[in-house]
Amino acid sequence: AQRVTQPEKLLSVFKGAPVELKCNYSYSGSPELFWYVQYSRQRLQLLLRHISRESIKGFTADLNKGETSFHLKKPFAQEEDSAMYYCALKSGNSGGSNYKLTFGKGTLLTVNP
Amino acid sequence: GAGVSQSPRYKVAKRGQDVALRCDPISGHVSLFWYQQALGQGPEFLTYFQNEAQLDKSGLPSDRFFAERPEGSVSTLKIQRTQQEDSAVYLCASSLQMDYGYTFGSGTRLTVV
Numbered sequence: 058a059q060r061v062t063q064p065e066k067l068l069s070v071f072k073g074a075p076v077e078l079k080c081n082y083s084y085s086g087s088p089e090l091f092w093y094v095q096y097s098r099q100r101l102q103l104l105l106r107h108i109s110r111e112s113i114k115g116f117t118a119d120l121n122k123g124e125t126s127f128h129l130k131k132p133f134a135q136e137e138d139s140a141m142y143y144c145a146l147k148s149g150n151s152g153g154s155n156y157k158l159t160f161g162k163g164t165l166l167t168v169n170p
Numbered sequence: 171g172a173g174v175s176q177s178p179r180y181k182v183a184k185r186g187q188d189v190a191l192r193c194d195p196i197s198g199h200v201s202l203f204w205y206q207q208a209l210g211q212g213p214e215f216l217t218y219f220q221n222e223a224q225l226d227k228s229g230l231p232s233d234r235f236f237a238e239r240p241e242g243s244v245s246t247l248k249i250q251r252t253q254q255e256d257s258a259v260y261l262c263a264s265s266l267q268m269d270y271g272y273t274f275g276s277g278t279r280l281t282v283v
Contacts, residue, residue: 061212091271100173101213101261101274143212156201157226158272160212 059084059148063161070134071169078129078164080118080144089147089155090127092118096140104129104142114138134168141165172196174275176262182281183252191247191278195264202245203272204237205261213261219245252282 060083070076082088092104105113107120107127118129127144143163147155175194183189195202201220205213206229215229221242230237234253239245249256259279263272 100276103271106271145212156203156218157215158203158205158213159215162210162212 059146059159061144061146061159061161063142063144063164065164066162067165067167069167069169072136073133076131076134076138076166076168078142078144078166080127080129080161082125082127082144082146084125084146084148086148088120088122088127090118090120091145091147091158092116092127092129093143093145093160094140095143101143134166136168136170139166139168174262174264174273176260176275176278178278179276180279180281182283185253185282186251187282188248188250189252189280191249191260191280193245193247193262193264193275195243195245195262196266196273197243199264199266199273200242201265201267201272202239203263203265204245204247205263206231207259207261207277209258216247216260249280252280254282256280257282 062081064079090107093101094104095101116131118127120127141163144161145158148157177192203218204216207213217237218226219239222239234250236248259277261277262275265272
């Protein structure tokens with residue numbers, strides 16, 4: 058069975074400091090991994106996906122299959138980055154595509170001025 | 171509409187009462203998902219529709235939970251004889267295709283008293 062672990066429930070950093078939100082996964086197949094973000098009073102939204110290998114709002118995440126990790130990083134945190142971050146793994150194949158998201162419990166990031 | 175719309179936003183139900191939660195996906199989105207998010211947890215998969223076909227209902231916690239999408243657009247999640255453990259935020263998400271990112275609604279917060 059698939060599992061996503063986010064070991065830190067809370068993470069607090071100062072503005073301008075580097076930030077790393079940890080995510081580890083357990084999955085027997087080829088993983089598709091995502092980071093979702095939920096800002097205060099807003100809906101859950103996609104931040105980035107590993108297959109895109111893109112940087113969104115200065116965040117990057119690299120899939121490390123050896124360590125089964127997909128940590129989210131940003132070199133210089135901003136106050137507007139304060140939010141709840143969820144790591145998610147896609148599984149449950151249907152017609153050749155995965156569809157089911159398994160989420161971690163989330164990490165609440167607070168960026169202090 | 172521009173996004174996924176869920177109603178009601180908040181629902182308070184007495185234990186034993188039946189409730190119905192509605193989801194209006196983005197027009198044209200083939201895939202529709204329901205997730206349950208308990209307090210302090212990440213969203214957990216309940217069920218998946220492709221058009222009007224319910225392809226996966228493995229996440230529904232009991233036979234008191236029932237979901238439908240009769241015309242391949244609007245979906246309803248029904249919970250019969252609600253229990254206190256059903257208290258959670260129920261999220262709906264839709265996607266044009268499975269390989270695309272999912273757009274989440276704002277959720278319905280159900281409180282069973």
